[in-house]
Amino acid sequence: xxxxxxxxxxxxxxxxxxxxxxxxxxxxxxxxxxxxxxxxxxxxxxxxxxxxxxxxxxxxxxxxxxxxxxxxxxxxxxxxxxxxxxxxxxxxxxxxxxxxxxxxxxxxxxxxxxxxxxxxxxxxxxxxxxxxxxxxxxxxxxxxxxxxxxxxxxxxxxxxxxxxxxxxxxxxxxxxxxxxxxxxxxxxxxxxxxxxxxxxxxxxxxxxxxxxxxxxxxxxxxxxxxxxxxxxxxxxxxxxxxxxxxxxxxxxxxxxxxxxxxxxxxxxxxxxxxxxxxx
Numbered sequence: 111x112x113x114x115x116x117x118x119x120x121x122x123x124x125x126x127x128x129x130x131x132x133x134x135x136x137x138x139x140x141x142x143x144x145x146x147x148x149x150x151x152x153x154x155x156x157x158x159x160x161x162x163x164x165x166x167x168x169x170x171x172x173x174x175x176x177x178x179x180x181x182x183x184x185x186x187x188x189x190x191x192x193x194x195x196x197x198x199x200x201x202x203x204x205x206x207x208x209x210x211x212x213x214x215x216x217x218x219x220x221x222x223x224x225x226x227x228x229x230x231x232x233x234x235x236x237x238x239x240x241x242x243x244x245x246x247x248x249x250x251x252x253x254x255x256x257x258x259x260x261x262x263x264x265x266x267x268x269x270x271x272x273x274x275x276x277x278x279x280x281x282x283x284x285x286x287x288x289x290x291x292x293x294x295x296x297x298x299x300x301x302x303x304x305x306x307x308x309x310x311x312x313x314x315x316x317x318x319x320x321x322x323x324x325x326x327x328x329x330x331x332x333x334x335x336x337x338x339x340x341x342x343x344x345x346x347x348x349x350x351x352x353x354x355x356x357x358x359x360x361x362x363x364x365x366x367x368x369x370x371x372x373x374x375x376x377x378x379x380x381x382x383x384x385x386x387x388x389x
Contacts, residue, residue: 308345330386
């Protein structure tokens with residue numbers, strides 16, 4: 111299935127969590143001079159217009175990035191918000207960067223970006239945005255679960271892999287686990303970030319149980335913006351599972367989770383927390 115379009119959801123609470131954590135990881139990788147690769151298995155269109163009809167059908171960004179832009183934020187959010195501001199300078203104030211554009215903000219001239227996108231509408235938009243950057247950015251119209259295999263291990267032996275499928279089919283949860291198992295065999299020291307939706311269905315929890323069984327160092331960060339619906343439908347929050355996280359990540363994130371939950375709350379049940387394992 112290829113019906114999912116992230117343009118409907120760009121800049122929402124899930125993007126804020128995902129791109130904040132992603133930015134902190136990339137900012138950490140820039141602390142060393144040695145180059146690295148970034149691989150994005152489900153890249154999307156790259157950039158989104160928040161003044162477009164598709165974004166305003168649900169206007170989810172109003173309860174996401176717009177809230178951060180209208181308040182004083184902790185310093186830990188600055189790397190993320192600087193990436194958003196850079197997109198505004200380049201493409202206008204009514205835009206929001208997807209994960210590939212977030213990554214490109216942090217990349218130095220020696221780093222590489224490898225993007226995969228299968229959707230027939232989003233892939234051309236992604237290619238259009240990165241036109242002229244082929245020496246640093248590679249885009250393939252291909253299933254990222256398969257495409258990532260050829261990228262690992264990166265020649266630099268430093269790498270970040272973002273796995274963010276649409277989960278529009280139940281099999282995506284199993285695909286994530288299988289992809290990680292294979293990737294860790296190829297590149298055990300890589301940093302892997304998995305975004306997932308928090309839903310009232312068994313698949314997300316089953317996936318988390320399987321991720322724990324991988325027996326890796328990890329940090330699990332969750333944000334609920336509201337109580338689960340009485341009908342059992344819809345996403346009430348999201349999570350990030352980070353394998354081999356930077357040692358600074360937890361101390362950068364944990365003190366600000368209560369603030370984030372309060373800022374993005376859609377009802378009184380909003381909460382955020384993290385837990386992890388370090389062997």
